[in-house]
Every structure is written in structure tokens, then in C-alpha cells.
Amino acid sequence: MTRLDYDKPATDWLECLPLGNGSLGAMIDGGVDRLVVRLNHEAGWSGSPESEARGVGVTPEDAAAALAASREALRRSDAVAAAEALLPIQARYSQAFLPIGRLIVRRSATAGEYRRSLDLATSIHEMSTTDLTERTVVSAPLGVLAIETSVRPTIELETELAEIGRSSAPDGIELLVRFPSDVAPAHEAGFAAAEWDETEGAALRGVILARAQPSDGGWLILLAAETTFEGFGGPLGSLAAARERARRRIDAAVSTPAEEIFRAASAEHARLFDRARLRFDAPVAPAALIPDRLASAFADPEHPLAADPGLGALLFDVGRYLLICSSRPGGVPATLQGIWNDSMRPPWSSNYTININTQMNYWSAHSTNLSEAAGPLFDFVEGLSAKGQDTARRLYGAGGWTAHHNSDIWLFSSPVGAGAGDARWVHWPMAAPWLVRSLWDAVEFGAADADELRRLWPIARGAAEFVLDWQHRDGQGWSTSPSTSPENTYLDDDGREVALDTVTAMDLQLIRDLLGIVRRLADLVDAGDDEIVRRAGVRLEELPADPAATADGIIREWSEDRREADPQHRHVSSLYGLYPGDGRWSEDALQAAVRALERRGDDSTGWSLVWKLYLWARLRRADKVSDLLALVFREAGDRGEAGGLYPNMFAAHPPFQIDANLGFPGALVECLLQSHDGIELLPAVPRQLASGSATGLRARPGVDVDLTWDGGELVEATLRSAEPVTVMLRYGGEVTEVRIDGEARIRPADFRRSA
Missing domain, CATH: 2.70.98.50 (putative glycoside hydrolase family protein from bacillus halodurans)
Structure with missing residues (x-):
């Protein structure tokens, strides 16, 4: 339906x-x-194209002085003074859709x-x-x-x-x-x-x-x-x-x-x-009208999807529909509200918020077989990479390119704030690595041709050049001072709420992810002898493969164990390497990620709920996926940072943001099919969605997958590939090697025979 x-x-x-x-x-x-x-x-x-320049007045010399003063303040453990020192480098703000x-x-x-x-x-x-x-x-x-x-x-x-x-x-x-x-x-x-x-x-x-x-x-x-x-x-x-x-x-x-x-x-x-379809078996036929169907689900004492699991498939379809409608080749990317906004002063300018939200808009594109929809993001990032070169040089004395947490159709790349912005959301020059990861997804899912690889190379190389210049040594190792963990804060020794630190978990994970991508991309475009590739290889050997943990065994978000200002903060930036990164952490690090998510709690904004769905799915925790789905499928209201659904199936931040809608289909796919480390079938199927079928899902390195399952158990999978490929296929703790030459049909017995 x-x-x-x-x-x-x-x-x-x-x-x-x-x-x-x-x-x-x-x-x-x-x-x-x-x-x-x-x-x-x-x-x-x-x-207009001149909007950003109206608010940019700092010279490279003044920016260097501000940066040096901020770093010196952090060496004194004075994050308040460090933030004040950076105020002069702020431009005004991005424009509005x-x-x-x-x-x-x-x-x-x-x-x-x-x-x-x-x-x-x-x-x-x-x-x-x-x-x-x-x-x-x-x-x-x-x-x-x-x-x-x-x-x-x-x-x-x-x-x-x-x-x-x-x-x-x-x-x-x-x-x-x-x-x-x-x-x-x-x-x-x-x-x-x-x-x-x-x-x-x-x-x-x-x-x-x-x-x-x-x-x-x-x-x-x-x-x-x-x-x-x-x-x-x-x-x-x-x-x-x-x-x-x-x-x-x-x-x-x-x-x-x-x-x-x-x-x-x-x-x-x-x-x-029609490329992808998802169906969940329901115990009873759902109501015809959406308001009745939603009201019944919201009121279900067991779980919103208990009697109507088809609502999960419907929201999957809504998300893919909205992506098709708001992002097509040759156009501009979907904004915070997609392509729909009725306000002359919309929330957060309905802009491109590139410390999570713009990227989440495209998390479902490849896994649900809509890779074309990500084309506008590529064009946007390509333009931003050119515009951000001046920002990198002028503000940080670095090569390559940078961008911060806000942008717009004019390719705004400066820190916002107009000289008064809070560092927690202003000072984050790390958007480029995350945007490169978003473009690299097309390569991993087999959706990038030779021309796109050539276009991607200078974008990724420039992002790597910036982070290699930006990172520097301090007494404890590689630093990105002054550093933030997007929009989050901690309490300093005087109990003040502060945002700046000498390094953060997210910075290290972003850099490691980016440098790995650049090395792999260099092989594809025959650029292995490039100086940036050489520097990337050296730096990777010096960066930890796993994130550090606190004394309590939680992924450490800051340079050292800090007192959290908001333990349930909506951003889960310290887990970037688990998702959307490739998630290849040690078992100890994965357990620290579990404890970090438990510490964060379940309830949050709509997009945060969806990010947590991906993370719990990566951790193969179907029980937690179920808990999060219950919070997605509830009536949107005025509860502060608590998501839900509006009558037209738009997702709430609140207010409305489209990132949760657009990210949700990929989160369901991650429960049914993961491919960041081989291909795994049914890794995290919640009990409310225990029986169903899917067609046309996409796995790395470009394999289309159909699935049928019943009672949480695999019935059959069909894998198709345009090019002959051999993949490692996992299911229920078993592994088998599968050669796909056109099509391969897999049943549970095939795994038992290979054990």
C-alpha cells in the first residue's frame, strides 16, 4: 500500500x-x-554570490593571531577565553531557502x-x-x-x-x-x-x-x-x-x-x-485513512508497529518518495526541509546544515537504489570545495579546502556567528571530510563511473590536504585545537559550560576515515605517487584505529574524561566511525560504543533517533532498534527535542526537518542488510518486523539484493550483479563465499554447508 x-x-x-x-x-x-x-x-x-563576502572582514594575519590566542588559552585549560579569541574570525550567516x-x-x-x-x-x-x-x-x-x-x-x-x-x-x-x-x-x-x-x-x-x-x-x-x-x-x-x-x-x-x-x-x-520495495507481514488489515492508521499506532499499548508493521514500510516509501521529489540530477541538494518551505524566515534558514543534516538527507540514496538522487550533492560539494579554498587559506593558513556547519546555495564556507556566535555550533572546520564520505558512498555502492572518480579526486585530495595541515602535534599527540564536538559542550573545572578542546573523538575519526578514502581513491585514479597520498599514509600509521574510552568504558568524546553538560545530547558525534564510517572497530571499542549509546539515552530529535537506529543496527541490537522505532512512530508534539510524525507523515525535529524522513529508509535497510564488511543478511530485525520481504536493496560493491524472511529467520536471498563478483556473505554467525555471475540464490542451508 x-x-x-x-x-x-x-x-x-x-x-x-x-x-x-x-x-x-x-x-x-x-x-x-x-x-x-x-x-x-x-x-x-x-x-547572492556576494552574500558571504559581506560578513567577511578578518585578514589572514588577524585570523592567525586569533587562532594562536585560542590555542594558548586551551593550553591553560581556559576554554572560555579560547572561544572569545575566535570571535573575530566569524562571518555573518548563511542565506535562506x-x-x-x-x-x-x-x-x-x-x-x-x-x-x-x-x-x-x-x-x-x-x-x-x-x-x-x-x-x-x-x-x-x-x-x-x-x-x-x-x-x-x-x-x-x-x-x-x-x-x-x-x-x-x-x-x-x-x-x-x-x-x-x-x-x-x-x-x-x-x-x-x-x-x-x-x-x-x-x-x-x-x-x-x-x-x-x-x-x-x-x-x-x-x-x-x-x-x-x-x-x-x-x-x-x-x-x-x-x-x-x-x-x-x-x-x-x-x-x-x-x-x-x-x-x-x-x-x-x-x-x-519501483526499484526497491519493502513489505512487512501484518496480523490485521490496517485502516484506510492515514489519520486513523496513525492514531491507532500511537495508541497501541504494546508498540506502534505491533498491529500495523506496514507503517514501517510506508515510512520507508515516504522517505524514498520525498528524496525523488526533492533531489534530481542537475539540480541542487535537498535542504533541511527538502524542497518544501512555507516561511519567509524558516527554522535554521532551511539551509544546508553540514555537520549531520545534509549528509543524512542522502544516507538512503544508495542502499535503496536511488543513487541518481545524490547527484546534486556531488555538484554542491564540488562547488564548495573550490569556494572553501580561500577560507582554508585565509582563516587557518592551510592548503586544501574547508567548510563549517552551515552552507547555502551560494556555497557559504565560513564560520557563522557575526562575532557573537557560540563556539559549540560555530567553530567546526571539519565538514569537508564528512562530505567526502558522502560522495565516497557512491563509489563503494558501485554507482560512480570513471568520470565521477576523476571529479571526486581533487575534492577528496583537497579535504585531505586541509586536515593534514590543520592537525598538529601537542604534548599528547595529534591535536586539532581548537576543536569541537558538533553542538555539544562539557563542564570545565570551574563548572562553566564550554565547547572547545584540544581534540575530539569525531575529529580523529573523520580524519582517519578521510585519509583512508583518499588512499583508496588514489589507487582508482592512478594517483598513488601524489604527495598528499604519501602524507596520508604516514599520518594513518600514527592515528589510533580505535577511539579512546573513558574510565567508565564509554567512547571518550573529548581529549580527556570530561564532565558532560548534557549526557543525553542529540548529537552522537563520537560514534561517527561506527556510522556513517565503516564501523570496523575492535570488540572492545564496539562495547564502548554500546555504553556510549546507553548513556545518551533513546529519546531525542527526529534525525537523532534515525542516527541512533543506524548505530544500533550496526551493533546488531534488534531490541534497541525496536525501542527507537517506538519513538519515531508517535505523534509529533511540543515536547522539546523529541521527534515524531505529523499528519502528512513529515518527521519532527521538532519543528519539521526532512532529514529524519530521508534517512529512515536506509536505517531500515541497515537492519535487513549491511555491507560495510562483506554482506550480512538480517543483522538486526526487530520483532515487530519479524516477517516480510524486500526487493531491489543495494549492497556494496554494487549488488542488488532481494530478501524474504519469516519469524526473524531468512527464507531466501537473491543477489544480482551486473559484473561478476565474489562476496563474503554472513548470516546468523555463519559465513560463506558467494560468486555472483549474474544472479545467486541463497538459502539458510547454504550457510550450514559452508561451515
């Missing part, structure tokens, strides 16, 4: 249903006499016998009443939103942007807009909410074209939107060119029969969506 069904129109944005083609996003409220379609364009942001407008459709109809639905497998939204039938799609082949309705409509366009032109004709409307030149995050109280600058090049401009015409006994509404963004790192384009692109899209759609518009859009979506 891949449908989201409702019997009432949406009364809130978090009840609307999302459509998208990677470029154009739409939230449909299903209104009868007044339908509202809230619109976003992937390249609809505040600011914004709504472009709203389409209003009015018609005369009654609300009797109301139904609305979204089919995740076809990407078609349908709505019907006693006297109205309607369907909506955002077409990837044509690049337009299409609404086919049985009642004659009138259409309007609204926007909260600056309206710079409007023209109307009997069959349509053209609306021209200007985006703000600056939007400050809501937490930056010292800045205006928005600035508007009419100067050429100071901000993006955009166009929305909407047309309504008779079609096959009904009416067809078509809409296209474009902006003057023309690629990462480049100048803004002309409004005339954007208008022409939008007009071409509309003209092509006008000449296409409505039935063909919907058929082609559905087929293109299904080409991606």
Missing part, C-alpha cells in the same frame, strides 16, 4: 501533501471551493463525500467530492505542475516576495518576483528579518507562469517557475532567460494531451520508485 488517504482538506501546512520534480515543489491542501498550492523552487533563496509563491484555484463545488490521496508510487495527488474530481502532478519530463479538474476554475497567483511585474490574459497569469538580498536566521535577533535591494545582481529574481484551458471535457491548469540562478559558483542569469525557460515549459505542456502529461510523469517517477 503506497497511498496516503484523507477524508478532509488540510487546515495546516503539516497536513498538506507534497509533490515535486526535484526543481519545483508544491504542497497541496486539497481545498474544495478554494484550493491553495504552496510553491517552492529549488533555486529560490535569499542572497524561501517560498516563491502560491497558486490559488477557485471553483464552485461541494465538499460532500470528500477524499484526497497521494500515491507515492505514481506521484499523483487526487481529490474528489460529490461533484468534483481532480488530479495533480509535478512532472519531471515537462518541468511543470499540472492540475486536471472537472469544474471550471479561476486561478490567482500570490507571493510574499517583492512583486516586480504582473500580467494577466484570459487564460493565464505571469508573475515576476525579486527575492530578498538577505534573510537572517530567526535566532539572529540583531539583524533585520529581511533586506531588499533592487541593485542588479544583489538578489535572485524569478517568474511564475500559470495557465488554465479546457481539456478533454474538463480543465487543465499548468504552472512553471524559474529563477535567475544558473549554477553553483556562477553569476546570476537574466530574468529574460528565466522567463523564456518557463515559457518553453508551458508551451511544451500546452501541446501535450493531459493524459500523456500524467502518464509520462508517473512513468518517470515509477522508474525510480
